Amino acid sequence: MVIGAGQMGAGIAEVFAAKQHPVLLHDQKEAFAQAGVDGIEKRLQRLVEKGYKEQEEVASTLSFLTPTADIKRVSEADVVIEAATENVAIKKAIFKELDQFAKKDAILATNTSSLPITDLASVTTRPEQVIGMHFMNPVPRMRLVEIIRGLATRDEVFQEIETLTQQLDKVPVCSEDFPGFVSNRILMPMINEAIFTLYEGVASAEDIDTVMKLGMNHPMGPLTLADFIGLDTCLSIMNVLHDGFGDDKYRPCPLLKKYVQAGWLGKKSGRGFFHYE
Template sequence: MKNIAVIGSGTMGNGIAHAFAQHGYHVTLIDIAAEALKKALATIEKNLSRQVEKGAITEATRAEALTRITTLTDMAAGVKNADLVVEAATENIELKLKIFQNLDAAAPAHTILATNTSSISITRIASATQRPEKVIGMHFMNPVPVMKLVEVIRGYSTSDETTRAVMELSGKLEKTPVEVNDYPGFVANRILMPMINEAIASLYEGVAGVEEIDTVMRLGMAHPMGPLQLADFIGLDVCLSILRVLHDGFGNPRYAPCPLLVNMVQAGHKGVKSGQGFYTYTPGSKELKPSARFQKA
């Protein structure tokens, strides 16, 4: 594989494009919004420069990576020469089904179609195509250039050949691929989201405050950040969406989203991306303090 197309230029999409370009692949980053692509390129350049400052890559690697990224707003044109497409659009099943239907029509017959979904069924996504054996999950972790794990999810019809190719490719990105099967939430979110939901419930029920809950999990369980801060980082809307997939998929009340999470998302408090979540986020500030709603009187 030499030519990679990435659908969606948000946080995950630009991170995936960054990782492939850094490791020598030609990347076409595709988004319907030209302004979003401009912003994504600026983010990639900034993150590559940060890697140079830290000594993780050389200046030559940074410069070469940037020359390997092309941006387009036309998906059909962007995937016509792709060996692999990685879809990183919004976590919405109807949107993903439409994208994969269009990808199947536009991409060459040999092209593997991967999705970065964190919870939606690969088998269902593959059903929108005429090549289900070439559809697979490639769930990167955020921030993509830093995190080593790629959860490789086989759909019901995903072939051994496709799985082997994606596992090998992930290794060439200096990632550690882990093969899992297609069940709601896969492994990462089937375990992570109930923990985050329980942390939110503990806050909702008054067991402890935001900082106290996060401190217990950081210091007591050696987590790099507490579950409430992590939820803000992931996006509370994304957490809610994944929990709903788990709840629908398993039919088990233990996966039902906490009412506090539902209310926060409905109020537009989505975490880092909105500036308000369990904590308040001010551009340029590294100070972390609970949002006003959760501060003690």
Template structure:
């Protein structure tokens, strides 16, 4: 099972990053989004990243242009008929993802693999709306994609061994490190990370320490490059809340209950860096 052409659905921060690393590894990539302006913004981000690499002499101008030439604009899911692998990087919502996968199942070639970049939703549930559950798999890239090495590869209940092997091999060609994970809420990364962030929010909510003090303890005492509350702002507090709710619902365990302060901030529109305010204020 050879992968030559790839479609990435969603030209946001994650999708554009995935498209960039695929194109840099020599794959022909359709970067798909429902909005022209979203595609343009995604491509501009890719171009900026590559230009920075040229400035730092990590690649030449010709190499940059070759990478960009391998990226094709797509505003229609019908383009999935031309690829061997689709990587969906749309919004983290089960209904939306199932809708996309149901459409893809009717468009993509029978041999094509359908992958989701979901950070917490069950692959088995996404695969259930298709007639090819054995060809559905999770590829959870880390943010920022061009920099971070890890890709969690998640097997659904029916994922075939040859599909896993093909995706694992392709991940290595992207100069990433694939780690095999089974299909449980939050997988490994977010099952461990998000409760830590949630506990840090509880620690502030209960008046144990200030925001800055909590982050300093984790940076200076645990050698974390970024404190958990600052990290939450960068991830997006709405995303953190959604993942905690997924964990809470999936396991039915009170230890995953989202902190009331997290809910309050999200309701207030304080979503972190992207909205200008979260636990910290951003200009």
């Protein structure tokens, strides 16, 4: 079962279904879960039109997807991946509910990009079966999956998730349970420094991104990437790093805070460091 039928949850459900794993895609309302499945179908149909997939592959993938709003159906799942919004209170509430209805031997994984696995596991009666499984966005295209052990996570659980990740044609990387893990501990301070560079008037947003693309061979500039991630998500992760390490080098840039307060959240809101139609 995948909890959350948004962009990340739907992507995770798609890659499992493509490898013929039956997936229950859960959201708070059946219509939200169905919208997640519909979005997967639309994306796959575009790939068919471009000649990257066959219609039979699409039909096969969709046949392994079942939308649901019934959390009790988690009792049918061997592995559960929570992909709700990056909010610790929301995730803890979900884990409490999953713990109540899931099989005793089911693995409970979270797709969190920065929150402590040990903290989420603490609200369950099975912390040894809780693990982080951080997929990259967009999930169907990005091969990396960070696997994060909580303090109590059993070796057998880690090995099972590592094997499962490889079966998805993904590349597993192990991280210990520190704020931001590996990916966001490195990426977000770089993005934050790019925002400080703009804030202090060193260069324009366009020039900052051009330096990193042409000078450092990055496929996308850090400010454009921040817009695509969502500035609210960037701020949330910087706050996790700042609170978790207590180090001023992780202090979120005031300009990032101001943009989030203004509702300039990046591509999803139509405006961030750049404008989007």
